[in-house]
Amino acid sequence: MSYRIEKDVLGEIEVPIDAYWGITTQRAINNFQISGKTFPKVFIVSLAQLKKACLFANLELNLIKSEKSKSIFQAINEIIEDNKYLDQFPIDIFQTGSGTQTNMNMNEVLANRANEILGYSMGQKHPVHPNDDVNKGQSSNDVIPTTMHISALYMIQKLFPVLDKLIEQLDKKIVEFKDIIKVGRTHLQDAIPIPLSLEFKVYKKQIQANKERLQNICNELHYIPIGGTAVGTGLNTHKDFAKLTVSHLSKITNLPFKINPVKAEGIASHSSIVNLSGNLRLLALSLLKLANDIRLMGSGPRAGLNELLLPQNEPGSSIMPGKINPTQSEALIQVCLQVIGNDSIVSLGEAYGNILDLNVCKPVMIINLLESINILIGGIVSFIEHCLSGTKANIMQINEHLERMLMTVTNLMPIIGYDKCSEIVQRAFREGKTCKSVIEEMGIEIDNLDELLDPKKMVGE
Helix, strand or coil, X not given: CCEEEEEECCEEEEEECCCCCCHHHHHHHHHCCCCCCCCCHHHHHHHHHHHHHHHHHHHHCCCCCHHHHHHHHHHHHHHHCCCCCHHHCCCCCCCCCCCHHHHHHHHHHHHHHHHHHCCCCCCCCCCCCHHHHHCCCCCHHHHHHHHHHHHHHHHHHHHHHHHHHHHXXXXXXXXXXXXXXXXXXECCEEEEEEEHHHHHHHHHHHHHHHHHHHHHHHHHHCEECCCCCXXXXXXXXXXXXXXXXXXHHHHHHCCCCEECCCHHHHHXXXXXXXXXXXXXXXXXXXXXXXXXXXXXXXXXXXXXXXXEECCCCCCCCCCCCCCCCCHHHHHHHHHHHHHHXXXXXXXXXXXXXXXCCEECCHHHHHHHHHHHHHHHHHHHHHHHHHCHHHCEECHHHHHHHHHHCCHHHHHHHHXXXXXXXXXXXXXXXXXXXXXXXXXXXXXXXXXXHHHHCCHHHXXXX
């Protein structure tokens, strides 16, 4: 590989001759060979969009020359619109807690490409300088948290249609399962009858509530600290820079961004990111219930509940022929566990990184948040397509359970009392009989007994 030599205050470094990054990025590559994980495309593109908004503001304020700005604009658009140079952002996620190396990576790529467009060599920082021109009026400390908000909003907007699709599919199951009465269960034990549709209404209500919470959180993410520079005071930034940048950013992203009235808060703390992550955890908990309930009701086929017939997608065992497993539930459960784990990291990033005037866990917080949204999208879509949409009620098995259930005697409690009902249930269980036969054997006379013990007349929604 051929190299060019670049120099900064710390000395000289070899940089691959065809790399658009520069010496700061190369130092980060050399110093942070930790995980091999890098920022995803959504974050890099969001960062480029922010740079574009900042450049518009600086141009409007006459703080950068037109010739320079044109070349930088072209370089930015090549990333945003043409998806070029995405391989020029190789820095490990585990780097400085402010994300400075990634901000400088973008500055250097844009500066080098701009200089190339103007006919100059890369690595010379001339005529376009990565700090003085591309990063003008900015600090990594306000750029990275702003980019965190942009990328989080982009991803959450992709999640909402998926939640709508899940709600729609649950609605279909509610209609499909109408009038199907089954054994209810509490503590994993038989309880009174419940409509199967009502259980699915529970899942739907939880998903709807989670969607509403997430929508409300988006309003918090619209407030960004750009223009606060290092610690929120706006040092070295024009007084109108933030206002103009936010205006241009809103147009570029089609998102209603606003200036954080206390920019220092958005630099020192990322409570909005923590809030979003926490509500993704709540969504994961709701999905865990859905996935667990469905696989439990689908357990069997001979020795389980077998009340739901799940799609048979693939063989379930390398040794047991014909065995089929609830793999989509298992996959979604694992997604949810990862989201819950990611939320712990995001929360700890706020707890340990939020010290004095700068949160220094920005990269690990945003990468875990973005991963949570991404795998939730994939997990939910897979579960809908390969499990939920094809799930059917096993009416024969459901009715067999109903015929054997004991808790229908609960309906007799106002007539013969709790203790006598308990005696009937225990005897019926010990002797393997129905409650009705035990009542008749005990000589207890009850008017309309069949009607009172009819499970379908014991439910209400």
